[in-house]
Amino acid sequence: MRWDIFCQIVDNYGDAGICWRLARSLTSLHKQDVRIFCDDLPTLNLLASGTEETIRQKVDLQPWEASCGHLRQSVTTPDVVIEAFGCDLPEQYLAGLLIAPKKPVIINLEYLSAEPWIVDFHGKASPQAHGLPKYFFFPGFQDKTGGILIDPIPHRFNQTTASIPKSIKDIWSQLRSSASKISVFCYPSAPLGKWLQDLGSLGRDFDIVLTHGQREQLSLSTGRPLTLPPSIQLLTIPFVSQDEYDWVLSQCDFNIVRGEDSFVRAQLAGKPFIWHIYPQEDHAHEVKLEAFLDLYLESATDRVKTASIAAMNWELPSQWFDSIDDWNEHSKAWRIQLLQKQKDGGLAVRLVSFVA
Numbered sequence: 001m002r003w004d005i006f007c008q009i010v011d012n013y014g015d016a017g018i019c020w021r022l023a024r025s026l027t028s029l030h031k032q033d034v035r036i037f038c039d040d041l042p043t044l045n046l047l048a049s050g051t052e053e054t055i056r057q058k059v060d061l062q063p064w065e066a067s068c069g070h071l072r073q074s075v076t077t078p079d080v081v082i083e084a085f086g087c088d089l090p091e092q093y094l095a096g097l098l099i100a101p102k103k104p105v106i107i108n109l110e111y112l113s114a115e116p117w118i119v120d121f122h123g124k125a126s127p128q129a130h131g132l133p134k135y136f137f138f139p140g141f142q143d144k145t146g147g148i149l150i151d152p153i154p155h156r157f158n159q160t161t162a163s164i165p166k167s168i169k170d171i172w173s174q175l176r177s178s179a180s181k182i183s184v185f186c187y188p189s190a191p192l193g194k195w196l197q198d199l200g201s202l203g204r205d206f207d208i209v210l211t212h213g214q215r216e217q218l219s220l221s222t223g224r225p226l227t228l229p230p231s232i233q234l235l236t237i238p239f240v241s242q243d244e245y246d247w248v249l250s251q252c253d254f255n256i257v258r259g260e261d262s263f264v265r266a267q268l269a270g271k272p273f274i275w276h277i278y279p280q281e282d283h284a285h286e287v288k289l290e291a292f293l294d295l296y297l298e299s300a301t302d303r304v305k306t307a308s309i310a311a312m313n314w315e316l317p318s319q320w321f322d323s324i325d326d327w328n329e330h331s332k333a334w335r336i337q338l339l340q341k342q343k344d345g346g347l348a349v350r351l352v353s354f355v356a
């Protein structure tokens with residue numbers, strides 16, 4: 001089938017990250033024909049840049065405006081149109097669909113949530129005045145949801161130095177063998193300065209891999225230079241491609257992640273993590289976090305429950321770090337359970353089957 005994915009980058013990278021991951025799965029694993037129309041092509045290109053060229057070339061990346069021109073050539077009328085995260089289709093493009101001989105199905109690809117109500121809304125029709133069929137598609141962890149994007153599965157990453165991405169090789173060589181590695185990708189509201197200082201009181205070595213922009217964010221939040229003990233080493237990596245960032249998550253012992261894509265990758269890495277969920281004004285994020293923790297900790301021991309709930313609510317590491325080995329075991333088990341639930345191929349396959 002031919003797919004057109006519309007991606008508007010409101011802020012951050014998550015929308016582009018999800019669209020790219022979906023597109024690469026649809027093309028390289030499921031032999032679909034995919035174009036992405038994006039209003040911020042440079043960001044999308046950056047995310048996609050580290051991907052193997054054979055995979056990268058299969059997806060047609062286009063600027064948003066190109067969508068109108070393309071449709072006039074009726075040969076490229078799509079079978080499926082994805083509105084990622086409810087973005088509105090360009091009027092001219094929609095008008096073209098209405099007069100096209102073949103009518104596509106429109107999918108409103110929603111945000112991932114562990115909340116129970118999405119099970120009832122996933123796959124429901126969304127009748128439109130223009131008459132084209134449109135459906136809600138909800139990614140999720142539970143059965144009977146749209147699932148999660150699992151491509152590329154992290155176990156393909158091996159531990160050899162040969163696999164270190166070129167863009168971070170120099171920085172990676174500064175890591176200490178005595179130290180645990182923690183990657184950091186969080187929003188400005190995180191109390192990271194205090195958190196790192198407390199980590200320094202644990203009497204263990206930690207190498208902190210700050211992703212692009214995090215060091216500046218840290219300086220701004222503390223308002224003064226941070227004094228950390230020698231047990232804590234801060235390292236900054238540049239903005240890397242999505243594959244390279246996936247690799248970083250898979251290599252660290254603990255990850256601090258934020259929007260829905262890095263959140264899922266941290267789980268697939270099979271390591272303990274803090275999900276710094278995007279803060280919403282109406283506190284909707286607290287409900288989402290709680291819903292996730294209910295699922296994530298369903299079969300966890302009390303020790304892991306206490307530690308991970310404390311960590312995800314930004315309690316200081318000295319309050320919970322002594323449970324890290326147990327949390328580690330739980331993370332590995334959760335990863336296996338997650339992959340088991342997605343053994344049908346996860347979101348990409350469910351989407352193809354749904355449309356078919």
Ligand code: TRH
Pocket residue numbers: 010011012013014015016017018046047111185211212238239240241242243245258259260261262263278
């Ligand atoms: O960038 P985000 O904060 O995006 C979020 C989500 O879309 C969220 O749902 C939305 O509500 C909010 O923005 C407004 O975090 P996320 O989802 O983890 O996406 C980051 C993407 O960027 C992910 O695909 C990984 C990628 N990435 C790189 O490719 N290279 C990097 O160096 C880093 C740090 C990230």
